[in-house]
Amino acid sequence: MLFNSLQFVLFFIVVTTLYYALPWRWRWKMLLAASCVFYMAFIPAYIAILLVTILIDYFMAMVIARSEGRRRLTCLQISIVSTCAVLFVFKYCGFFSMTVRELQGLMGAAQSFPIAHIILPIGLSFHTFQSLSYVIEVYRGKQEPERNFGLYSLYVMFYPQLVAGPIERPQNLLHQFREDHRFELPNLSRGLALIAWGLFQKMVIADRCAIYVNRVYGNWQGQIGLSLLLATILFSIQIYADFSGYSSIAIGCARVMGITLRSNFNHPYFSASFGEFWRRWHISLSTWFRDYVYIPLGGSRVSRPRHYFNLFVTFCISGLWHGANWTFVFWGAFHGLLLIVENLLAGLGLRLPANAFGAVIRRTILLAGVCFGWIFFRAPSLHEAAFIVHRIATGTSFSLWSIGAALSGFAGDISSVAIGISTFLLIAIMFLVEFGQEFLFKNAREVFNNSLNYQFFATGALFNAIMLFGVLRPQAFIYFQF
Amino acid sequence: MEIVTSNEAKNEATPRHGWFYAGKLALVSLIVLLTLVTLKLLTEHRLAPKNAGLQGALAQPRLDLLLIGSSHTRKSYDMRLLERETGISSSFLISYDNADLSTMAQMLDTMAATLDRCPRHVVVEAYSAMLGRAPDLQDPRYFLDAPPSLKLRIIQSYFANHKSPGGVLDLFDLVVNRGNDEIVSYPVYIHALKMASYKGGRTDFYFPGMTAEAFRNLQAKLNGTDPDPSQVAALNHILDLAALNHFQVLFIDTPMPRPVISDPRIQALKLDFQKLLAARGAIYIDGDERFPVDDPSLFSDSNHLSSEGRTEFTHGISGTLKAWVASGSASAQ
Numbered sequence: 001m002l003f004n005s006l007q008f009v010l011f012f013i014v015v016t017t018l019y020y021a022l023p024w025r026w027r028w029k030m031l032l033a034a035s036c037v038f039y040m041a042f043i044p045a046y047i048a049i050l051l052v053t054i055l056i057d058y059f060m061a062m063v064i065a066r067s068e069g070r071r072r073l074t075c076l077q078i079s080i081v082s083t084c085a086v087l088f089v090f091k092y093c094g095f096f097s098m099t100v101r102e103l104q105g106l107m108g109a110a111q112s113f114p115i116a117h118i119i120l121p122i123g124l125s126f127h128t129f130q131s132l133s134y135v136i137e138v139y140r141g142k143q144e145p146e147r148n149f150g151l152y153s154l155y156v157m158f159y160p161q162l163v164a165g166p167i168e169r170p171q172n173l174l175h176q177f178r179e180d181h182r183f184e185l186p187n188l189s190r191g192l193a194l195i196a197w198g199l200f201q202k203m204v205i206a207d208r209c210a211i212y213v214n215r216v217y218g219n220w221q222g223q224i225g226l227s228l229l230l231a232t233i234l235f236s237i238q239i240y241a242d243f244s245g246y247s248s249i250a251i252g253c254a255r256v257m258g259i260t261l262r263s264n265f266n267h268p269y270f271s272a273s274f275g276e277f278w279r280r281w282h283i284s285l286s287t288w289f290r291d292y293v294y295i296p297l298g299g300s301r302v303s304r305p306r307h308y309f310n311l312f313v314t315f316c317i318s319g320l321w322h323g324a325n326w327t328f329v330f331w332g333a334f335h336g337l338l339l340i341v342e343n344l345l346a347g348l349g350l351r352l353p354a355n356a357f358g359a360v361i362r363r364t365i366l367l368a369g370v371c372f373g374w375i376f377f378r379a380p381s382l383h384e385a386a387f388i389v390h391r392i393a394t395g396t397s398f399s400l401w402s403i404g405a406a407l408s409g410f411a412g413d414i415s416s417v418a419i420g421i422s423t424f425l426l427i428a429i430m431f432l433v434e435f436g437q438e439f440l441f442k443n444a445r446e447v448f449n450n451s452l453n454y455q456f457f458a459t460g461a462l463f464n465a466i467m468l469f470g471v472l473r474p475q476a477f478i479y480f481q482f
Numbered sequence: 483m484e485i486v487t488s489n490e491a492k493n494e495a496t497p498r499h500g501w502f503y504a505g506k507l508a509l510v511s512l513i514v515l516l517t518l519v520t521l522k523l524l525t526e527h528r529l530a531p532k533n534a535g536l537q538g539a540l541a542q543p544r545l546d547l548l549l550i551g552s553s554h555t556r557k558s559y560d561m562r563l564l565e566r567e568t569g570i571s572s573s574f575l576i577s578y579d580n581a582d583l584s585t586m587a588q589m590l591d592t593m594a595a596t597l598d599r600c601p602r603h604v605v606v607e608a609y610s611a612m613l614g615r616a617p618d619l620q621d622p623r624y625f626l627d628a629p630p631s632l633k634l635r636i637i638q639s640y641f642a643n644h645k646s647p648g649g650v651l652d653l654f655d656l657v658v659n660r661g662n663d664e665i666v667s668y669p670v671y672i673h674a675l676k677m678a679s680y681k682g683g684r685t686d687f688y689f690p691g692m693t694a695e696a697f698r699n700l701q702a703k704l705n706g707t708d709p710d711p712s713q714v715a716a717l718n719h720i721l722d723l724a725a726l727n728h729f730q731v732l733f734i735d736t737p738m739p740r741p742v743i744s745d746p747r748i749q750a751l752k753l754d755f756q757k758l759l760a761a762r763g764a765i766y767i768d769g770d771e772r773f774p775v776d777d778p779s780l781f782s783d784s785n786h787l788s789s790e791g792r793t794e795f796t797h798g799i800s801g802t803l804k805a806w807v808a809s810g811s812a813s814a815q
Contacts, residue, residue, distance in 0.1 A: 417674040421667035460511040
């Protein structure tokens with residue numbers, strides 16, 4: 001059940017109506033049932049896997065809370081290992097077996113290792129991490145174990161953020177299910193505006209970019225450099241609009257019910273450094289890795305080489321979390337290296353001037369680096385990614401013929417001109433709105449959040465933009481595959 | 483407009499207020515959408531290009547030869563070459579992706595009703611695979627170019643054949659969502675189209691030929707194997723229209739690659755087409771007969787000619803068309 005489908009619109013209306021119609025002690029039960037229905041709309045049997053993760057972490061958290069000393073740590077380790085084992089079996093088994101076979105081939109041995117073909121349960125990486133954060137927080141004493149199994153299950157399964165986040169912390173979410181949320185018009189208005197913005201990002205921006213990106217990356221060998229360059233730039237916009245759009249819809253759906261989810265994106269492409277980029281991109285995941293991997297490894301309060309090692313390892317794991325492929329590991333490692341270089345240069349006192357010129361250069365470097373990384377994120381293998389990089393570097397020209405040929409990728413004929421121009425205009429509108437919030441009207445969000453009239457106008461305008469310019473046939477979100 | 487702040491609204495709201503707010507929002511949004519779409523439906527055909535498509539044909543002061551069809555027609559005729567070899571300067575080509583006999587009948591109807599003088603000679607695409615397909619939604623550019631009365635006819639015709647929820651959604655997509663890119667990018671799009679078109683034919687893209695291996699693996703794409711009653715009715719309607727408006731019609735099946743025409747289903751449909759035309763005494767030319775259908779370099783995919791193929795076919799058919807137009811004009815005099 002995709003957020004951008006009619007099926008979901010009906011589901012959302014029914015669930016929200018029931019939510020406010022029921023007495024508050026029944027609400028969480030209804031939300032849990034609705035979340036199960038939502039999850040089972042994808043592959044029903046896979047709810048059993050989710051249940052296994054929930055059961056493990058629910059009971060281990062109870063045991064951790066009652067234990068002391070070494071036993072406490074052992075329970076945490078058991079919980080982490082068994083939760084990660086589920087993730088490994090379903091997400092990384094195929095990758096692992098394929099890698100072993102390739103190694104056998106490289107060593108000249110017969111490629112006898114069996115290859116596992118397992119379908120990845122939707123959103124597994126997200127709810128695994130959400131579940132882990134609960135156990136770790138209980139271990140750290142920052143969260144009381146939740147004794148109500150149903151409420152804990154809802155914490156893992158809450159439908160708006162079940163399949164692609166934001167990855168919540170128990171301190172922020174669990175207590176909200178116990179609260180009696182009375183209906184508030186501002187919540188409805190703000191929630192609907194967020195949903196409309198998310199759908200605009202997904203259906204108007206991301207899905208339009210996807211037309212070009214899929215066409216070009218689907219036939220990467222036959223493309224000229226400029227087409228591949230344009231497809232990479234459009235992919236960087238697509239993945240942002242797709243995931244940020246999903247997050248906005250999730251936050252908006254929860255907001256309508258009076259539940260606040262944490263923000264996941266904060267205009268990342270306006271960042272001035274790679275460090276800042278990661279504080280603004282997929283915030284709930286970045287902070288998860290910061291709190292549960294980077295800091296436990298020692299963070300930055302260690303020797304400089306060890307600090308860089310910590311950064312690199314954290315980003316490699318983050319890359320692997322995104323997908324079971326060496327392309328994702330490379331992508332993570334590349335970002336880790338960028339941060340190390342940035343830190344090194346800052347340590348040497350090499351900084352660009354703090355004026356407009358410096359700001360433009362910093363952002364240009366950031367965008368170039370991030371786009372380069374996305375090539376590896378999007379390409380099916382390292383070999384293809386290397387080919388694309390090589391073709392862009394050596395085969396890009398800006399002649400009239402090349403521009404025409406690159407633009408034709410939208411539809412393969414003269415309609416490409418129309419689709420291309422309107423797509424670029426719509427992208428410009430999205431970034432202009434964000435630019436205004438970021439640089440021109442600092443209090444725009446506050447004013448907007450406090451005005452029902454603005455929210456009403458914005459939601460109506462976005463609805464019309466979606467109907468007139470959106471891709472109306474539902475397309476899956478990119479992050480569903482993780 | 484009075485600014486209502488969140489704090490003011492917080493104090494008194496109940497779920498009923500929520501329903502009222504959501505209802506008001508939905509109603510206002512739908513009214514705005516309906517207004518915009520109505521305005522679009524009534525006026526967008528005025529933005530249609532005057533050197534391509536239906537509006538391009540309607541804008542011609544005189545039409546001695548009209549070629550009408552789908553992308554097959556577009557990719558089979560080089561209009562500059564055709565004009566040079568036949569000497570017919572008042573010619574035009576209308577093509578829309580997936581245009582079938584039903585669509586062509588609609589367009590010819592519109593032209594007969596709109597133009598003072600109908601085209602004198604019309605070459606109708608006789609793509610056999612299209613005969614077996616029920617009328618479907620067309621190239622959105624066709625809908626954009628169509629005047630409001632024709633738009634209504636397209637909607638009615640589609641709705642009559644597709645009453646499922648999916649069909650209604652497709653129609654909604656066509657009416658509300660399609661054509662907006664062309665409107666938004668109008669000045670640039672029209673300029674690009676002008677540069678890329680000649681008398682309705684395209685001069686923009688180069689379509690390379692196929693490799694021998696890809697050619698060998700080609701397969702026929704068919705949606706139906708028996709003549710569809712709506713398409714047969716449309717075929718008869720075109721012939722009736724020609725008789726009524728005194729224009730000559732010639733049916734040409736443009737060339738297809740050997741692996742595709744070898745398919746017995748295509749052969750059967752081709753035969754059905756020929757029988758239907760023979761029953762009405764209409765002239766039919768099989769483009770495959772005098773064309774090297776075994777040459778991969780002359781085809782760009784399973785059912786379209788490459789740029790070289792287009793030149794070859796246009797060159798080959800020009801003499802026939804010239805003679806046909808000359809004989810038609812002589813008999814009219």
